[in-house]
Amino acid sequence: MDERLRIVIAKPGLDGHDRGAKFVARALRDAGHEVIYTGLRRTPEEIVRTVIDEDADFLGLSSLSGAHNFLIPKIIDLLISSGCGDVIVFAGGIIPEIDRPRLFSKGVRAIFGPGTSSTNMNDFILLTVERRESNSPVGCGEETDWRWN
Amino acid sequence: MDIIKLKNGDRRSLSKTLTMIEKGDLKSADIKEFFPAINEAEVWAITGSPGVGKSCISEHIIDNWLQENKKIAVLAVDPSSPLSGGALLGDRIRISNSDNSDNLFYRSLATRGQSGAIPSNISDMIKLFSALDYEKILIETVGAGQAEVRVASVSKFIILVEAPDSGDILQAEKAGLMELADIIVVNKSDLERANEKAEQLKLALQLSENESPNVFLISAKEKLGFKDLFLEMKELEKNKKENKSKSKISLSFAWESLLWNYKGIDLILQKLESEKITIKEAINEIMEEFKID
Amino acid sequence: MTGLNDSGNSEVRKTLGGIEVPIIATKKWSEDMGSTADENLTAGETPYTRGIHEKMYRTRTWTMRQYAGFSSAEETNKRFRMLMELGQNGLSVAFDLPTQLGLDSDDPMSEGEVGKVGVAIDSVEDMKKLFDEIPLDLVSTSMTINSPAIVLLAMYIVCAEEKNIETRGLRGTIQNDILKEYIARGTHIFPPSPSIRLITDIFEYCTMNLPNWNTISVSGYHIREAGSTAVQEVAYTLSNALAYIDAAISKGLDIDEFAPQISFFFNCHNDFFEEVSKFRASRKLWYDLVNERYSPKNKKSCLLRFHTQVAGVSLTAQQPQNNISRVTIQALASVCGGTQSLHTNSFDEAIGLPTEKSATIALRTQQIIAEESGVANVADPLGGSYLVEGLTSKIYDLAREEILKIDKLGGSMKAIEAGYQQREIHQAAFRFQKEVESGIRKIIGVNYGKNEEENDEYSIQSINSKIREHQIKKIKDLKSNRNEKICQSILREINKISSTDENIFPIVLEAVRARCTLGEIINSMKEEFGTYRPPSGF
Numbered sequence: 010m011d012e013r014l015r016i017v018i019a020k021p022g023l024d025g026h027d028r029g030a031k032f033v034a035r036a037l038r039d040a041g042h043e044v045i046y047t048g049l050r051r052t053p054e055e056i057v058r059t060v061i062d063e064d065a066d067f068l069g070l071s072s073l074s075g076a077h078n079f080l081i082p083k084i085i086d087l088l089i090s091s092g093c094g095d096v097i098v099f100a101g102g103i104i105p106e107i108d109r110p111r112l113f114s115k116g117v118r119a120i121f122g123p124g125t126s127s128t129n130m131n132d133f134i135l136l137t138v139e140r141r142e143s144n145s146p147v148g149c150g151e152e153t154d155w156r157w158n
Numbered sequence: 159m160d161i162i163k164l165k166n167g168d169r170r171s172l173s174k175t176l177t178m179i180e181k182g183d184l185k186s187a188d189i190k191e192f193f194p195a196i197n198e199a200e201v202w203a204i205t206g207s208p209g210v211g212k213s214c215i216s217e218h219i220i221d222n223w224l225q226e227n228k229k230i231a232v233l234a235v236d237p238s239s240p241l242s243g244g245a246l247l248g249d250r251i252r253i254s255n256s257d258n259s260d261n262l263f264y265r266s267l268a269t270r271g272q273s274g275a276i277p278s279n280i281s282d283m284i285k286l287f288s289a290l291d292y293e294k295i296l297i298e299t300v301g302a303g304q305a306e307v308r309v310a311s312v313s314k315f316i317i318l319v320e321a322p323d324s325g326d327i328l329q330a331e332k333a334g335l336m337e338l339a340d341i342i343v344v345n346k347s348d349l350e351r352a353n354e355k356a357e358q359l360k361l362a363l364q365l366s367e368n369e370s371p372n373v374f375l376i377s378a379k380e381k382l383g384f385k386d387l388f389l390e391m392k393e394l395e396k397n398k399k400e401n402k403s404k405s406k407i408s409l410s411f412a413w414e415s416l417l418w419n420y421k422g423i424d425l426i427l428q429k430l431e432s433e434k435i436t437i438k439e440a441i442n443e444i445m446e447e448f449k450i451d
Numbered sequence: 452m453t454g455l456n457d458s459g460n461s462e463v464r465k466t467l468g469g470i471e472v473p474i475i476a477t478k479k480w481s482e483d484m485g486s487t488a489d490e491n492l493t494a495g496e497t498p499y500t501r502g503i504h505e506k507m508y509r510t511r512t513w514t515m516r517q518y519a520g521f522s523s524a525e526e527t528n529k530r531f532r533m534l535m536e537l538g539q540n541g542l543s544v545a546f547d548l549p550t551q552l553g554l555d556s557d558d559p560m561s562e563g564e565v566g567k568v569g570v571a572i573d574s575v576e577d578m579k580k581l582f583d584e585i586p587l588d589l590v591s592t593s594m595t596i597n598s599p600a601i602v603l604l605a606m607y608i609v610c611a612e613e614k615n616i617e618t619r620g621l622r623g624t625i626q627n628d629i630l631k632e633y634i635a636r637g638t639h640i641f642p643p644s645p646s647i648r649l650i651t652d653i654f655e656y657c658t659m660n661l662p663n664w665n666t667i668s669v670s671g672y673h674i675r676e677a678g679s680t681a682v683q684e685v686a687y688t689l690s691n692a693l694a695y696i697d698a699a700i701s702k703g704l705d706i707d708e709f710a711p712q713i714s715f716f717f718n719c720h721n722d723f724f725e726e727v728s729k730f731r732a733s734r735k736l737w738y739d740l741v742n743e744r745y746s747p748k749n750k751k752s753c754l755l756r757f758h759t760q761v762a763g764v765s766l767t768a769q770q771p772q773n774n775i776s777r778v779t780i781q782a783l784a785s786v787c788g789g790t791q792s793l794h795t796n797s798f799d800e801a802i803g804l805p806t807e808k809s810a811t812i813a814l815r816t817q818q819i820i821a822e823e824s825g826v827a828n829v830a831d832p833l834g835g836s837y838l839v840e841g842l843t844s845k846i847y848d849l850a851r852e853e854i855l856k857i858d859k860l861g862g863s864m865k866a867i868e869a870g871y872q873q874r875e876i877h878q879a880a881f882r883f884q885k886e887v888e889s890g891i892r893k894i895i896g897v898n899y900g901k902n903e904e905e906n907d908e909y910s911i912q913s914i915n916s917k918i919r920e921h922q923i924k925k926i927k928d929l930k931s932n933r934n935e936k937i938c939q940s941i942l943r944e945i946n947k948i949s950s951t952d953e954n955i956f957p958i959v960l961e962a963v964r965a966r967c968t969l970g971e972i973i974n975s976m977k978e979e980f981g982t983y984r985p986p987s988g989f
Contacts, residue, residue: 209869209870209986246989248989251986251989252984252986252987253984254982254984346868349861379643
């Protein structure tokens, strides 16, 4: 892959735990990507605007506050209505198993819980880029059941 | 590139077009062609060592412009990692107004391994923003070394930020930047050494032959001292005088981009590498091409 | 400091925090580490390395204080009463994030967050429901609240007033530690100076009116959770505490008036001996620092009293029941380290909110240690161990060095503004994660001892989805039943006093009594104070 990917790592919601988000941002940088980290407590509107202005290929959402069921679908809806349905969305943090099917069906393509390795995440990124290049649906607004995990 | 959408203010089209410029897929000539009437935005650069508080100061400047209902583009530049080629672009972290107004477009840029602290195609981005009626452009860059002087070539005004705890001002590499600055700001005026630092700076500036920039003491954290800074910025926008060192830099940077964009450059480099020609012969060859005697 | 534990190499072994340990600890090793342990030192004797009370847990066992709170005040009240029936002797309130950030439940930013990680408190009416039928004169209550601590404490006081309880006798703790919020926890609202001013206003008010209240709980817990080493945890926490003392003294308070009300809050991770040593080193270091710098007359001013919570970050989402073992080891270390109170985590916290069942196991774990293990019979049971004495000295020295480094940067606040602690913690966290990924550091169920198939289903605590509407309705009712004119004039007064040096506590109490909401009170301060985002450490 000779093109650098642009990845926004965002913290929606009110929680201030960014150990995971910062680790992910740094690990993705080390894998050769350009990572834009938003900092804490961004609203869905702010996050979508960041994705647009930064022309991001990926959006990673980290939530540990339990507000993921509300925030993540809202962000994806906003992305789609702003014409960013091609952006690939993944999530991390504390997201209970029971909530995951709904988020996947909403267009989240991977959920990385505690204990995920950065290799695992890089593999996800490579694979989704391959899908995108072969015109298989993978963006958050594209029709597919495909997901990483 | 969807020109109609772009002209209608579609953010995503603008963002995609910036990406094209960044990748080199869209050149100055194209921009000139698509946007013939070009207004000139006021281009400000804010620079200083890491940790002096550039982001916080930028935030207040942006706020001030937003209140005046200006259309603003921010280009926040951070270095790419020489090891991985990746970059961590974190200038948004401390800004709380970056995403709230339609009048503000905020883009983070990595240097992508180009010489100098700013990507060479930043001037094309500036042209695009100008064409789209952006009135203010703020370039935020880490001014840690000699190469950062290049920020002068693309911006009309430079604000150099210093902090009392940011090391010795008289470092050789900073001297160049100081000569170019239009305004010098000493942040963290709450720290004891802030006054001392400002005095030190003023003294150093008196020794320079150029007209000295004014030095302002501010506190970005407590939002103190900004009124005077904003007044000075307005004043400068009205009566900007060119200064010689800055013209020199602009010229040499423009010259350099001309050189590296010259289509025969690869061939000349190859010939140099295999020692088929000497540096002197290479220069002659290029000068001939550019018709310089 | 790198913390490698290369299992292929029998020569070098290190603690979790990267301190090299010997194959067997001898007196010489211990002395090489700097130990000058006094063989005759007992607990309750200065410098308190061995504990702050002469008879330690024989006089009174530690307070079992389980952090709890979710959904509405009514729901949390039920959980509190359940825990008290199970034998818990202190309450600890977890507030939801909007409350921690001074937002009312009806604020747009609160959407999706109300009642999630703790209980939603919008006004004193909620506070009264939270403590319904709980005897405030008999229990001690700890509240994990920082930026808006002044308002929540005022609500607790007014709640007691309206229950006709003598407020001078109230016992409890507010966390009230803004510096670690900037460093690690992230629920900050105001810039540093006004935040510190609120804290010292609380010190001043409580010194006079709430003598049994711990006005601050200087917390290393979250610093450790963010990825620091044990040494960094001690250093940054004590350094923050020194900053609070300096601020209070420059406000004109006397060290002996407020310092006895300062308490601490530490993490307890998996490395058993390092953790025990950390607690011992912290006690001695705090005693020395306060004596050296402030020469207090009251012995209690340099006493390090602390609450411990076991390490949430050590819990794995994989094979969650293994976490019960981790919690047990950690809890045992905190008791051997002489903690004054303890929270044990529920095993399912890496998956979601604890259920009644998992919360019960967590409390029972403490009771097993207290009643069955016998460790509580002897004060400082590991004192005199060459290993523990050696590690105690080493941690003491390293933490002191780090505190001096922060002093040189201009103290804790200036260092935070420069991003120093944040950067150091981020580096340590990154290093640790890389060690896990490379397999150098093994975590059972994550990169070692993985089960082929994980099909165990765990139920987690669910939150009523109507909670926000419920809170919004309560706010509406409250606002329609109060004297609006008085409320507005008090809010304006808060804004006015914010710009002066006057103690703001009395007017906040008035606002709470008049039924102003948390969000209204904080907003009227925000207009004057502004907001702040500290450097992230990148």
